[in-house]
Amino acid sequence: MAQTLPLNQDITLSVIKTACSSCNLRELCLPYGLNLEELERLDDLVSTRRRIKRGDHLYRAGEPFDAIYAIRSGFFKTDVLLEDGRDQVTGFQMAGELLGLDGICTEHHTCNAIALEDSEICSIPFNRLESLSREIHSLQHHFHKVMSREIVRDHGVMMLLGTMRAEERLAAFLLNLSQRFTARGFSHAEFYLRMTREEIGSYLGLKLETVSRAFSRFQEEGYIAVQQKHIRILDVNGLKALMNHRA
Amino acid sequence: MAQTLPLNQDITLSVIKTACSSCNLRELCLPYGLNLEELERLDDLVSTRRRIKRGDHLYRAGEPFDAIYAIRSGFFKTDVLLEDGRDQVTGFQMAGELLGLDGICTEHHTCNAIALEDSEICSIPFNRLESLSREIHSLQHHFHKVMSREIVRDHGVMMLLGTMRAEERLAAFLLNLSQRFTARGFSHAEFYLRMTREEIGSYLGLKLETVSRAFSRFQEEGYIAVQQKHIRILDVNGLKALMNHRA
DNA sequence: GCGTCGGATTGATCCAAGTCAACCGTGAAA
DNA sequence: TTTCACGGTTGACTTGGATCAATCCGACGC
Numbered sequence: 001m002a003q004t005l006p007l008n009q010d011i012t013l014s015v016i017k018t019a020c021s022s023c024n025l026r027e028l029c030l031p032y033g034l035n036l037e038e039l040e041r042l043d044d045l046v047s048t049r050r051r052i053k054r055g056d057h058l059y060r061a062g063e064p065f066d067a068i069y070a071i072r073s074g075f076f077k078t079d080v081l082l083e084d085g086r087d088q089v090t091g092f093q094m095a096g097e098l099l100g101l102d103g104i105c106t107e108h109h110t111c112n113a114i115a116l117e118d119s120e121i122c123s124i125p126f127n128r129l130e131s132l133s134r135e136i137h138s139l140q141h142h143f144h145k146v147m148s149r150e151i152v153r154d155h156g157v158m159m160l161l162g163t164m165r166a167e168e169r170l171a172a173f174l175l176n177l178s179q180r181f182t183a184r185g186f187s188h189a190e191f192y193l194r195m196t197r198e199e200i201g202s203y204l205g206l207k208l209e210t211v212s213r214a215f216s217r218f219q220e221e222g223y224i225a226v227q228q229k230h231i232r233i234l235d236v237n238g239l240k241a242l243m244n245h246r247a
Numbered sequence: 248m249a250q251t252l253p254l255n256q257d258i259t260l261s262v263i264k265t266a267c268s269s270c271n272l273r274e275l276c277l278p279y280g281l282n283l284e285e286l287e288r289l290d291d292l293v294s295t296r297r298r299i300k301r302g303d304h305l306y307r308a309g310e311p312f313d314a315i316y317a318i319r320s321g322f323f324k325t326d327v328l329l330e331d332g333r334d335q336v337t338g339f340q341m342a343g344e345l346l347g348l349d350g351i352c353t354e355h356h357t358c359n360a361i362a363l364e365d366s367e368i369c370s371i372p373f374n375r376l377e378s379l380s381r382e383i384h385s386l387q388h389h390f391h392k393v394m395s396r397e398i399v400r401d402h403g404v405m406m407l408l409g410t411m412r413a414e415e416r417l418a419a420f421l422l423n424l425s426q427r428f429t430a431r432g433f434s435h436a437e438f439y440l441r442m443t444r445e446e447i448g449s450y451l452g453l454k455l456e457t458v459s460r461a462f463s464r465f466q467e468e469g470y471i472a473v474q475q476k477h478i479r480i481l482d483v484n485g486l487k488a489l490m491n492h493r494a
Numbered sequence: 495g496c497g498t499c500g501g502a503t504t505g506a507t508c509c510a511a512g513t514c515a516a517c518c519g520t521g522a523a524a
Numbered sequence: 525t526t527t528c529a530c531g532g533t534t535g536a537c538t539t540g541g542a543t544c545a546a547t548c549c550g551a552c553g554c
Contacts (some may be wrong), residue, residue: 019305080402084491090402102402104395110338111402130388134381141377147394154401155337155349155358156329161408162335166541197502206408207542211345212503228502228550244331411513444532454512459533475520475532 019043019126020122028096028183029070033138042139045072045132048123048162058099058113058121062217065103067123070097074119075194078102078111079202089203092116092195094180101150116194161205164243170205170214171239174224179232189236193229261461266290267369275430276317277371280385289386292379294318295370305346305360305368312350314370318342321366322441325358326449336450338400339363339442342431346489347397348397363441408452411490416451417461418486421471425457425480436483440476 020031021039034050040210049072052058057071090111093099103109104126133140160169177234182188188240193200197208197215204211218224223239225232233239267278268286277293278286296319299305299322305316308328323340340346350356351373380387406415427437440447442453444462451458465471470486472479480486 019345082405082406082410082491086406086410088406090405094528101395105392105399110399117393130384130391134384134387137377137381140381144377144394146353147391147398148348149402151394151397152352152357154348154398154405156400157405158408159327159329159333159335161405162449163329163333198501202409206504209504210541213541216503225489443530455532456513456534457511460511463533 004192011066020046023072025070025072025096025184030098030139030142032142034136035140038136038139041132041136042124045128046122046124050121050123052115052119052121054115054117054119056115058115059103060108060112063109064127065100065107065109067125068098068100068103068129069113070122070124071097071099072122074121075116076113076119077195077199077203078113080111087202089195089199090205091157092177092203095184098146101147114200141231157203165222166204166206166210167214167217168243169206170200170218171223172241173200173204174231174233175236175239175243178236191229192229267293270319272317272343272431275343277386277389281383281388281389285383285386285443288379288383292313292375293369293371295380297368297370299362299366299368300361301364301366303362305362306350306356307359308356310356312347312354312356312373314372315345315347315350315376316360317369317371318344318346319367319369321368322363323360323366324442324446324450325360327358334449335452336442336446338404339450341427343394363446413451413453414456414461414464415490416453417447417458417465418470418489420447420451421478421480422483422486422490425483436480438478440478 019039020026020029020042023029023031023034026032026039031042034042052074058076059065066155071093073095076099077089078087078091078093078099081087093113099113099121100109102111129143133143160172164172177191177193178188181191195203197211200206201208201211204216215224215226218239219226221238223233223235225234225244266286267273267276267289268283270276270278273279273286278289281289287475299321305323306312318340320342323346323489324336325338325340325346326334326336328334339358345361346368347356349358376390380390401474407419411419424438424440425435428438442450444458447453448455462471462473465486466473468485470482470489472481
């Protein structure tokens, strides 16, 4: 990839408030790998910020698609709804991750995106992203990587749902969260869950009681300490071992 | 989308053998929506054809990625392997569909692609696809749609694995195959399965015995006629009803 | 301080799918 | 023609997680 930007730039305060070029998530988010001049062009495009309150929808399934969204702060879930009323959480997204890629193919969103805490997002008009990425090679390539990563992530979830037992799924889930928090500079061992047991269960293809029981077992085994939504991981290797124990 | 190409073009026989512009899959595949001049530029890029014999790998997990592949004829499966030996089929692909999108994000393939019958594929060098799509807007946009469609498809599979019972999964699988065969001009009601019960089970998160029993039940109920890999769908609505029967 | 409410935990029971095992059908090799 | 191997079917039994239900806990309003 192209070179990255040094951390301290001489930029005015008004810009700081909205620019990708000064966002501390730029190494995780869409701007990854862009040089200063390219970053400034991206800044023009990502002009709209929006606050989404906990519980509110960023978008709903069926709404017309015209932008993708980068999470600046906060935490989201996406879910899909079947005609017969069943639904499933398809993912949890945190700062620096993109939402809305599912809408490109039909020009309508195919899932709901709901804030699990008060959040802030950047709107990226999709047609403008496409035209800018026709001009900036590294932006184009990085965007393709992000979409591809989403596909690979989904394959991982399919694997989890198709072949793992309840405790393995929850262990995988906790390790994945831990790893993503770490990448954002938070503790890898201690965090608050933003979602309920039911939402975790929906994502993992389990009932909330099963999730709760698995948490309790992990605590008994000394792998973690749980108190409601507060999680401390005490034995990462224990959790990892749990996932590979099957021949 | 942009206008599509009339069916009969005056092109030489040598071109017919390899060109996207004369491929009868162009309405399903990457060339969708391109005009004649754009098609010819795509032809330059997609110059390499390869035959893959039944059972052979098109690529393996871990191999460096440098091209995506369009299936010209035949049938593939993709699967992922976990360290502990468990594996899962992540998809079945047929003519006109793309393989290899998973490799973009890490520049290495993350799954195996294996031919389930003698097949023919077109290699599309990825860096050249990116540069051409910087020039041809409709190619760029269509490629983004294809990637997005893959994400949406994966969400559907997650839904299936997370919320459906065995018979619902198999019904969804059969209806999906039927619909894709139809889109390719084959009978929607009668087809040969290219994969074993075990492969179907792996994809659907079920054991082969469960798949076999579900086929037998569908036959008893008069929804389908099965004889080994030969399937006839007798009652599409019966299968559809089976999927929505849960409140 | 007290009641309420939503989320979480825990227990008892049930059932769909997994497991194990026998057997069948078909097609290729001998 | 027989044999063999592999995939598919079917039956008997087991089991992991779902279901149903009671209770707990913490946050919040009054």
